[in-house]
Amino acid sequence: MTDTAPSDRPENASEADAQPGGPAADRPGGWLSGRRRSKRWLAGGFAVVVAALLGLVLVWQFAEPAACAAGLAAPPTGTTVYKGKASHYDGGDSGGNCSLPGPPANRLYVALGSAQYSGSAACGSFLDVTGPKGTVRVMVLDRCAGCTGGKIDLSKQAFAKIADLSKGIIPVTYRAVVNPPSPGPLTFRLKSGASQYWFAVQVGNHGNPVKSVAAKRAGSSWRAAKRGSDNYWVIDGGMGRGPYSIRVVDVYGNEAVASGITMSPRRIQRSTVRMYGNAPTGGPTPTPTPSAVSGPSASASPTATAPSPTGTTGSGEPETVAGAAGGPASVRVGCG
CATH class of the missing domain: 2.60.40.760 (Expansin, cellulose-binding-like domain)
Structure with a gap:
C-alpha cells in the first residue's frame, strides 16, 4: 500500500483533465473556470474601489458649498475680512440679479457667490476689495453662480483699479463697508x-x-x-x-x-x-x-x-482697508 498526496482535483478528474487546457479545464470546477472566477472577482473589487474613490471626490467637492449654503449663507457684514480670489466680467447696462435699473454710474460693482448673495440680501451693499495694486469700493449688483470658496467677480473697471486685466484671476481680501456714504435719500x-x-x-x-x-x-x-x-x-x-x-x-x-x-x-x-x-x-x-x-x-x-440707465447709486474709494476702531478685524476664508 502506497501513500498518495492529497489532490485538489474533483474525484473523477483524470490527469489530463487537470492540466491547463485539458478536456475538463473549462467545465465547472475546472482549472480555467476557477481562473475566470478569480478574474471576475478582481474586476468587481476594482469597480467597488473606483466607486468608493469617486464618492470621496464628490463629497470633498461639494462639502464646502453645502456647508456654506446650510450654515453660512449671509451677506458680508461687520468687521470680518474675507480671503478669496477675484475674476472680472462686463455686465453691460444690466442691473444684474439684483434687478436694479442699471449699474452704478462709476461702473464699480461686484457679483457674489450664491451663499454671500444670500437670496439678494447683499444687493445694494458695498465692499472694499483689496488686490495687488490697492483697494476699490464696489456695490453688490449680481450673483456669480460659479463662485465658491470666497471667490468674487468684479466689473472690469473695478478689477483694473487693483490689478492688470491680463491677470484674469487674482488673490484678494474684502470686507463690508458699514454705513457707506449715501448718494441720496431712499x-x-x-x-x-x-x-x-x-x-x-x-x-x-x-x-x-x-x-x-x-x-x-x-x-x-x-x-x-x-x-x-x-x-x-x-x-x-x-x-x-x-x-x-x-x-x-x-x-x-x-x-x-x-x-x-x-x-x-x-x-x-x-x-x-x-x-x-x-x-x-x-x-x-x-x-x-x-x-x-x-x-x-x-x-x-x-x-x-424716471428710471436712469446708469442707476442711482455711487460711492467714493477708500485708500486702505483696516479693522474697525477698537481692534483688528477678523479674517475668514469666506463662502462663495
Missing part, C-alpha cells in the same frame, strides 16, 4: 405687474444690507414683506390702492420710514429720508463696529423720477 420702485392685489417694491440707496421691509396704508397696521431672490420685497394679496408708508430696517438696526409711496410700477420714487445720518456724498467715512451703529427712525414723502 428710493422705492414698484415691480412691473404690481397692483392693489399684489405688492412688490425695491428699495434703493440703503447702503447697508436690508434686513426687513414692511408697508401699510393710512389707518392700517404694518404688514411684513418677504424678500425675493430678485431684490424685490413682496406682500401677497396686495396692499390696496395706496398711497403707502414703507418701513426699512437694515442689518445694523438703522430704521427709516417713508410715506406717500404711490402705486406707480417701474417708476423710481425718491423720498427725502436717508437710511442713516446726513453725510454728504464723496469720500468714505470711518467704519464703526456693528454694535456701535444705530439710527433713529425718520419719515418723509417721496417725489417720483
Whole structure:
C-alpha cells in the first residue's frame, strides 16, 4: 500500500483533465473556470474601489458649498475680512440679479457667490476689495453662480483699479463697508405687474444690507414683506390702492420710514429720508463696529423720477482697508 498526496482535483478528474487546457479545464470546477472566477472577482473589487474613490471626490467637492449654503449663507457684514480670489466680467447696462435699473454710474460693482448673495440680501451693499495694486469700493449688483470658496467677480473697471486685466484671476481680501456714504435719500420702485392685489417694491440707496421691509396704508397696521431672490420685497394679496408708508430696517438696526409711496410700477420714487445720518456724498467715512451703529427712525414723502440707465447709486474709494476702531478685524476664508 502506497501513500498518495492529497489532490485538489474533483474525484473523477483524470490527469489530463487537470492540466491547463485539458478536456475538463473549462467545465465547472475546472482549472480555467476557477481562473475566470478569480478574474471576475478582481474586476468587481476594482469597480467597488473606483466607486468608493469617486464618492470621496464628490463629497470633498461639494462639502464646502453645502456647508456654506446650510450654515453660512449671509451677506458680508461687520468687521470680518474675507480671503478669496477675484475674476472680472462686463455686465453691460444690466442691473444684474439684483434687478436694479442699471449699474452704478462709476461702473464699480461686484457679483457674489450664491451663499454671500444670500437670496439678494447683499444687493445694494458695498465692499472694499483689496488686490495687488490697492483697494476699490464696489456695490453688490449680481450673483456669480460659479463662485465658491470666497471667490468674487468684479466689473472690469473695478478689477483694473487693483490689478492688470491680463491677470484674469487674482488673490484678494474684502470686507463690508458699514454705513457707506449715501448718494441720496431712499428710493422705492414698484415691480412691473404690481397692483392693489399684489405688492412688490425695491428699495434703493440703503447702503447697508436690508434686513426687513414692511408697508401699510393710512389707518392700517404694518404688514411684513418677504424678500425675493430678485431684490424685490413682496406682500401677497396686495396692499390696496395706496398711497403707502414703507418701513426699512437694515442689518445694523438703522430704521427709516417713508410715506406717500404711490402705486406707480417701474417708476423710481425718491423720498427725502436717508437710511442713516446726513453725510454728504464723496469720500468714505470711518467704519464703526456693528454694535456701535444705530439710527433713529425718520419719515418723509417721496417725489417720483424716471428710471436712469446708469442707476442711482455711487460711492467714493477708500485708500486702505483696516479693522474697525477698537481692534483688528477678523479674517475668514469666506463662502462663495
